[in-house]
Structures are given as C-alpha cells and as structure tokens.
Amino acid sequence: MMDVRATPFHARTAVLNPGNAWTSRNGFTLATAYGDRDAEALAARTTAAMADISWRWRLRLEGERAGEFLSRLCTKNVAALSPGVALKALWLSDGGGVRGAGAVARLGPAAFTLYASAPDREWIGSAAARVGVAVRDVSDEDGGIALIGPYAAQILKAAGLDPALEPLSFRRMSWRGLDILLSRFGEHGGYELWCQAEEATVVWDRMMRAGVPFALQPAGLAAMDVLDLEKGIVRPVRDYEPARTGFAAGPTPASLGLERLIDAGHMPFNGRAAWLAARERETQRLIGLALESQDDLPNAILLAGGQAAGHTLACGFSPALRRTVALAQVHAGFAEPGTEFTLVSPAGPVPGRGTELPFLPDSGQIPP
Amino acid sequence: MSSAPYDAIVIGAGVSGLAAAAYAARAGKRVMVVEARNKVGGLCETARFGEHFRAPVAAHALYALDPRVVKDLALTRHGLAFAVRDMPSVGLRSDGKHIVLPRNLAAGTRSISIHSRADADAYGAFWRDLFALARAARTLWWEQSAGGERTREMLARLGYRSASAWLDSWFESDALKAMLAFDATAGGATPQEPGSALQLVWRAAQEMCGLQGAAAFPKGGPGALAEALLASAQAAGAEIRTGAPAKRIHANGAVAAVELASGETLACRAVLSSLSRRKTLLDLAGGVSTGFAEAAALARARPRVGAAKVLLALSAAPPFAGVSVPLAGRFVVCDQPGGLAAAHACARAGELPEDPAMEMVLPSAADPGFAPPGQHVLSVLVRPVPLVPVQGWPALKPKLVERVILALERHAAGLARHITAAEALTPSDIEYAYGADDELGGAATAARMLAPWASRVKCAIAGLYLCGASAEPLGAISGRAGRIAAVTLVAEQER
Numbered sequence A: 001m002m003d004v005r006a007t008p009f010h011a012r013t014a015v016l017n018p019g020n021a022w023t024s025r026n027g028f029t030l031a032t033a034y035g036d037r038d039a040e041a042l043a044a045r046t047t048a049a050m051a052d053i054s055w056r057w058r059l060r061l062e063g064e065r066a067g068e069f070l071s072r073l074c075t076k077n078v079a080a081l082s083p084g085v086a087l088k089a090l091w092l093s094d095g096g097g098v099r100g101a102g103a104v105a106r107l108g109p110a111a112f113t114l115y116a117s118a119p120d121r122e123w124i125g126s127a128a129a130r131v132g133v134a135v136r137d138v139s140d141e142d143g144g145i146a147l148i149g150p151y152a153a154q155i156l157k158a159a160g161l162d163p164a165l166e167p168l169s170f171r172r173m174s175w176r177g178l179d180i181l182l183s184r185f186g187e188h189g190g191y192e193l194w195c196q197a198e199e200a201t202v203v204w205d206r207m208m209r210a211g212v213p214f215a216l217q218p219a220g221l222a223a224m225d226v227l228d229l230e231k232g233i234v235r236p237v238r239d240y241e242p243a244r245t246g247f248a249a250g251p252t253p254a255s256l257g258l259e260r261l262i263d264a265g266h267m268p269f270n271g272r273a274a275w276l277a278a279r280e281r282e283t284q285r286l287i288g289l290a291l292e293s294q295d296d297l298p299n300a301i302l303l304a305g306g307q308a309a310g311h312t313l314a315c316g317f318s319p320a321l322r323r324t325v326a327l328a329q330v331h332a333g334f335a336e337p338g339t340e341f342t343l344v345s346p347a348g349p350v351p352g353r354g355t356e357l358p359f360l361p362d363s364g365q366i367p368p
Numbered sequence B: 001m002s003s004a005p006y007d008a009i010v011i012g013a014g015v016s017g018l019a020a021a022a023y024a025a026r027a028g029k030r031v032m033v034v035e036a037r038n039k040v041g042g043l044c045e046t047a048r049f050g051e052h053f054r055a056p057v058a059a060h061a062l063y064a065l066d067p068r069v070v071k072d073l074a075l076t077r078h079g080l081a082f083a084v085r086d087m088p089s090v091g092l093r094s095d096g097k098h099i100v101l102p103r104n105l106a107a108g109t110r111s112i113s114i115h116s117r118a119d120a121d122a123y124g125a126f127w128r129d130l131f132a133l134a135r136a137a138r139t140l141w142w143e144q145s146a147g148g149e150r151t152r153e154m155l156a157r158l159g160y161r162s163a164s165a166w167l168d169s170w171f172e173s174d175a176l177k178a179m180l181a182f183d184a185t186a187g188g189a190t191p192q193e194p195g196s197a198l199q200l201v202w203r204a205a206q207e208m209c210g211l212q213g214a215a216a217f218p219k220g221g222p223g224a225l226a227e228a229l230l231a232s233a234q235a236a237g238a239e240i241r242t243g244a245p246a247k248r249i250h251a252n253g254a255v256a257a258v259e260l261a262s263g264e265t266l267a268c269r270a271v272l273s274s275l276s277r278r279k280t281l282l283d284l285a286g287g288v289s290t291g292f293a294e295a296a297a298l299a300r301a302r303p304r305v306g307a308a309k310v311l312l313a314l315s316a317a318p319p320f321a322g323v324s325v326p327l328a329g330r331f332v333v334c335d336q337p338g339g340l341a342a343a344h345a346c347a348r349a350g351e352l353p354e355d356p357a358m359e360m361v362l363p364s365a366a367d368p369g370f371a372p373p374g375q376h377v378l379s380v381l382v383r384p385v386p387l388v389p390v391q392g393w394p395a396l397k398p399k400l401v402e403r404v405i406l407a408l409e410r411h412a413a414g415l416a417r418h419i420t421a422a423e424a425l426t427p428s429d430i431e432y433a434y435g436a437d438d439e440l441g442g443a444a445t446a447a448r449m450l451a452p453w454a455s456r457v458k459c460a461i462a463g464l465y466l467c468g469a470s471a472e473p474l475g476a477i478s479g480r481a482g483r484i485a486a487v488t489l490v491a492e493q494e495r
Helices: A010-015 A037-046 A066-073 A121-130 A152-158 A197-214 A221-231 A272-281 B015-026 B067-072 B105-113 B117-142 B149-158 B163-170 B174-185 B197-205 B222-235 B277-284 B292-300 B337-348 B393-411 B442-450 B453-457 B480-493
Strands: A022-025 A028-031 A048-052 A057-062 A086-092 A098-108 A111-116 A134-137 A142-148 A170-175 A178-183 A191-196 A216-218 A284-291 A301-304 A307-318 A323-331 A340-345 A348-355 B008-011 B031-034 B046-049 B053-056 B082-084 B089-092 B099-101 B239-241 B246-252 B254-260 B265-267 B271-273 B305-314 B330-333 B358-361 B376-386 B419-425 B464-466
Touching: A010 A028, A010 A197, A022 A221, A037 A048, A037 A216, A037 A221, A048 A197, A048 A221, A057 A066, A057 A121, A066 A111, A066 A121, A086 A272, A121 A134, A121 B292, A142 A152, A142 A197, A152 A191, A152 A197, A178 A197, A191 A197, A197 A216, A221 A307, A221 A323, A284 A307, A301 A323, A323 A348, B008 B015, B015 B031, B015 B067, B015 B222, B015 B271, B015 B480, B046 B222, B053 B376, B067 B480, B089 B174, B099 B105, B099 B174, B105 B117, B117 B149, B117 B163, B117 B197, B149 B197, B149 B442, B163 B174, B163 B197, B163 B337, B174 B197, B174 B337, B197 B442, B222 B239, B246 B277, B271 B277, B271 B480, B277 B292, B277 B464, B305 B337, B305 B393, B330 B393, B337 B376, B376 B393, B393 B419, B453 B464, B453 B480, B464 B480
Parallel strands: A048 A216, B008 B031, B008 B271, B031 B239, B089 B330, B271 B464
Antiparallel strands: A022 A028, A048 A142, A057 A111, A057 A134, A086 A098, A098 A111, A142 A191, A170 A178, A178 A191, A284 A323, A284 A348, A301 A307, A301 A340, A307 A323, A340 A348, B046 B053, B089 B099, B246 B254, B254 B265, B305 B376, B305 B419, B330 B358, B358 B376
16 A cells, blocks of 8 residues: 555654654654654653654544444453543454554543554454444544653643643643643653644644753654663554454464453453463563664574574664663563573674563653 | 253254254253244245145255254154155256166166266266265264364365366266256355365265165155154244244343344343354344454355245146156256356356256155146256346246246256246245355355364354354255254253
8 A cells, every 4th residue: 555644743844854764654654763863762761752643543433332342342341431531452353363452542422532553444444334333544634742751741731731631541622722632542651642633733833842941852753663662562563463364363462462451351352262262372472682782683583592482573772771672572481581592683693681571661750 | 050941042943943942952951942934944844836736935855854863853753754765866958868867876877878888887986986985974074073084184185176077087978967066056156166076975975864865855845844843842842932033142241132023032041043154143143242353254255146946836747858757856957067157157146047057856746745636846946046136036036937947848848838837936035045145155165064063053152053054064954953053052051
C-alpha cells in the first residue's frame, strides 16, 4: 500500500527538520529526528519532549453492543469500564496469537475509541459488523502530540491546562476556544493532547511557547523508539510480526512479555482457550540484553553455552544508559538475569548479558 | 445435578436429531427435541403427491444409514423395513447402451463390456481395490477413533486426488466414468476438484442393510425411517415438540438455554444441533461463541450450489429403450464426466445447467404403495442446481421441469406422454443442499473428511454439539453424527 500522508502537524515539523530526516509509520510521514536523536530522548528524561503521535491508529466503535463486543475482542473486561477511563489490552487470533495491543477508552455508554500502534481493520471491522457495532477509522480526523518528561505537567499548567489526570484516564476540555482531549494512555508516564486536524498547528505553537522556560524539545520518532526500548515495550509490526491469519497460534503473549495485558479471569475474550492451552507449552520469554557493541543488532541470533538460545528484536543505543541494549526472545531456560550470551553479528561475535525489564523506569518524575 | 429441566435440547427432528435424542434419552438424559416444522423427519419425508400417488419429498434412497443406529435403537422393532435392500446402479445412456451394475460383479462386467472391453477387465480389480480401501477407512469414519496410521496415510493421499483423475487411471469409457463420478458430487464439489476421490471411498465404505456400498429403499419410503426413529426416541423418553423453531442459543461460557421463536426459553445443560455449523454458530448462537476467524470463515462460506427435485406421476412404466434395466434401480443420468464440472460452474453462476445431471428412483417399482397398479411415480434429483438463481426460482421452476422431461425423453422416448402430474421442489423447498450448507470445495471437504469426529461434533462453547450433516465426514442421511454427538455429550456430562 503506497499511502503516504502528512500528519496535521506537518507544517510545523517540516520547519523544525532542516536535515530532512523523514520516516514513515502506518503510512504517515514523520520526522526521524529534528536534530540529535540522543538529545531528544534524554530531554524526555531530564526536561520534557514533545512528539507527533498522529500516526497511532484510532478506531471509533459505536453501538449498543460495543462494550460487549470489545470484551469479546480484548483480553480485559472493557464492558466494565467507566466513561472517562481506559484500559490496555491485547487482542488475539482464534489460535491465541497476538494480533495487536492497544488502549481502549470509553467515551460514553455506547462509544469507545481504540488506540493502537498498528491497524487491524479487517479483523475488527468484520467481527464488529456481525454484531451491529459501527466502526470508523478516525486516524485522519484529529492530530495528537505526546508530552513526556518530568516537566510535562508544569508545561501543561503554563499553557493553561489542568494537568490533574490519573494514568489511563482522559478528559475533554475547551482550551481557549479549541476543543481538545487530554489523555494519559502513553507508556512513558506523560500526557497526550488530541485536537482537530485543522487546529493542530495552533496547538503545536501554544505548547512550544509554553514549553520554552522548561527547555521543551521536539522529539522525532527515533527518540520515541528509544524510550520504548528502554521501557521494554514491544510494538506490533515495528518489533514483531503480529498474527496475520485468523487461526495463527503465534506470536504468543508470553513470548512477547505481554501477559500482563491479559486478565485471565476475563472469560469471553477471543483466543482464550487456545492461549491457556499454549501457555503450558510456552518456552519463549522476552528479556532485556545489555550489549558490548556500538552497532545496533536487531534480529540477531543469540548463543548461550554453545546453543542457539533465541534472537534479538529491537536494538539500539540508549543515551540514558550510555550503552547499546536490545530486547530479545529467548528460551525460558536462558531467561535468568545475568545469563551470558553471544550475538552472532556480521562483524564477529558480540558479548551480551541478560537483564530484567524494563531497563529504566518511567521518565515522569521530577529529579530531586 | 443442575436445576435445568433438560439435560439436552436437540434442535431439529430430522434423522440426525432424532437419533441423537434417542441415544441421549436411552442414556437416562432428559431430552427435548424442538422442530421448526409441523412434522418430523427433515429430509426423510414421504408425502402425498396428487390424489393417488405418494412420493419421497427430499431423499429418495438411503445409502449411508449407520447399522449401529439401526441395531442400538431397535429400529426394526419400531417399524423400519426395507422394500429393496440393494438397488442396482443404472447409468442411463441416450444411445440405449445403459450400464447396469448390480452386486453381481460378473453381471456388471458384462454390462460394461458393450462400452469397453478394457474397462470390463479392470472393473473387478477397481471394485476390490475401492472396497478394500473403504473397509480400512471405516475405522476413521465409523467411530471416534483416529484410524490406523497406514489408513490415514492412504486416505490423506487420496485427499489430494480428484475423482476424475482416479477414475481416468482405471477406465477409458466416458459412460462408466460419468456414472461413477456422479457420486463424487455429493459434497457440493466437482469430480475434478482435488480430494473428490475420497468421496467415492466414503460412499463405498457405507454399509446399508449389511451390504457394502448399497442403496436401499425403505417400505413406505424414507419417511418410514423418520417414523421408526421417532417411535424409538419417544419410547426412550424423549419429548418432541414440533412447530417450535429455535431462535437463539443462550450461552455464557457454557450453554444455558434455548430460546424459541415463540419467545419461550427452555433452560438446558447442553444443546445438540442438527442444523448446519453456520446456522448453529452464527445465526443461533449469535457468533459470540465462535472464534472471530471461524465466524468470518463461516460467514464467507455461502453455499451456491445445491440439488432440486422433480416428481413425476406416470400412467405407465418409463419406456427405457435399449438394454433392459431393472425398474427398482438407482438411475444416474450423466453423459460426460466433464459435463459435471461445466454444470457446476453454470450453477455457481446462478444458471440452470443446460444438461443437468440427475439421479432417479422409481419408488413405485420398489414399493407398490406409492402408485395405483400399473402407474408409477418417478423421483428425480437434479444436481447441481443454483441455490439462488439469477432469474429467481419461481421463474426457473417450469424450466427445471422442462429440462428434466427433455433429458428423460432422450433416454426413454415417449415418456412425456405418460406424465399425468409434475412438481418441482427447489433447494429451499427441500432445505437441501445435500448436507453441505457450508460449501467447502474439494480440498476443504477432504480435510473435513479426514478430521477426527471431535473436531466436527464439538464447538468452542461447552455443552454445544453439532449432530447433523455438518458433523458428518460428508453430509448424508446416516444418523451416525447423532449417535456420536449424543455419546460424546453423555460422556462429558458424566465426567
């Protein structure tokens, strides 16, 4: 699919991107980095960073049975959500393979929005149609920015927004004439601000202006990916191939470290029986890996004690840790932190050591 | 013990449903059968035709009835008797060189030899080969066992083979190949599709009235089988309610109740549905009890090809010219083996095939009770026909009768003069896509035929079992799926 679209913030991000470092995700053109990737990633830990997250797939689900349907789709009880609150969950194929992960927010009694890093239109759309739930892809209707870092709340306050908001909740508000939605669905303890596409540049400008005293830095996609890596977050398509067919048995939630997104007591979700059955046989684990290498080595084979032990997924240099780290899928027998691995790389063997995930906690606290 | 008044509710009082009900009731279960129509029997129905005739409405011969069902449910004691136990197969040819294949191999060989010496020589070996393979396959198709590994391997190989290629490897004459290939179209596939060879084996594996690969006609027609099953089920204590269509299966993790169209809700511990997989899981259980992918696959698999029926009342026996044929036979009208594929393509496109393939039975020749003396009733099954024709069935009905009469005239000149009444029954009239509500195509049909029983009988929700044609390896009137589903249910409830 050659579907390249600009985000509603493109007029501003283009000006900030003199190096013309662009990349695409979900068909959206996004700045890879506005300057130095490492500085942008560090800003999210030391001051504040602002990123265009309009590339996230957003699906509106409406109908009397929308809650019931989402409870069937997702691995947690969506029907029990109160309006104004969200939960994070997976959705699985019939065979128990992970098809996607995302946040489901309840807008009202019969209206929800699903936020995800990769689209899964056909799967959700056709199943929703069978139970009379209307779905609409709203990814193009609004723009979103993420505000991450210890000073994120203060920047919001300076911009005239009340930052008092629990994680996994959201609030619609009027911001000096603009209708916006402020949410905290992100993985990095920050905020997201969703606005009408045509008002996006105004929102961007106001935030940048409010952020000046706090050294707010625009962050490109590369810096955001580094934050995910440091937090041990895997995303479909970018880091792993999700289940593509309806009956696929893999990848399993456990092999991706995603079981925390499943409520085992939630009965009706699709793929539950297959997931439970496969769980007993599961041999793969997701671990962190600290590497003695300057190069990124994604999708590299791992050896341990002379045996094939697994492979790396995402890999990159963490400026906060000042070393190269990777996420790796390994055999359960090698999942113990401290296990020594050897990576097979084109430049020769690279030593690595297994560590617990996440490498670093949230970046949301103000340093003492 | 659960407070639900019924251990099992059976949906549909056809042969499968009644067999399932009888088995469950005999095991001491409290069983209720709900049937949408005002009578039981489903595809096995004998009805009045005109003033003086009777006719089998849908199925007109039995070839797959499970001998264990007959024995276990004491169907003979409950009134089942056969008018003809072994109907010879007759391939009608327009040139009068009909092929008659009775059980006697030598007679069959003689009949084939007028078409091809080589085929006559090969026929005995073919028959022995087919029957031996079929007997070996019974372990897989008869019971819940997995079958021997060698059998599975052999069958799996046939699962990739087409019936036409297999028959081509044995025979040269189109007359013989076309006649035999017709039996490979029961699953809604063409004999050219991979996997269709397996359907011939399945057919040969059946043991009707203790005779391998036979076709039989019950005294009183197929409706008599339904009556015997009904009597057996009622004697075992099953309740039957007709005129009570099921609307919804309520389940929350496990089956809880069946809601009828009248609004009444019957609480139960389990449901045995003799409806198709799609009707059961999508329409009745609302799709919420299947996986998303399975629901999507079921919704996609809209069948497009089925069978229709034409009934003709005749003032005299059909005047078949040429080789003399036994009137109490099973007649196959299919000129060319390739014609079946063309007819299938035509039917899929929503048109009535120019030269339809047909299977005919003269019930009056088997059982004199079907027509006044000297007169006859001819039951013609036309397959394939479109399920949803472009023109619509009301406009197509007269055309269907016309085509059938034209085709009959070619094989029995002067038959049209004897016709005193005619009636066409569309696929929806007889609810009859030959068991295949979920059209699979050859390869998928083969995969289903080789799958273990549990995969067809059991569903994702606990307490829901399929016991009809969808649960059979290949849709047919056998009662076997009813037996196996009921036995599975009893075993699981007692665990």
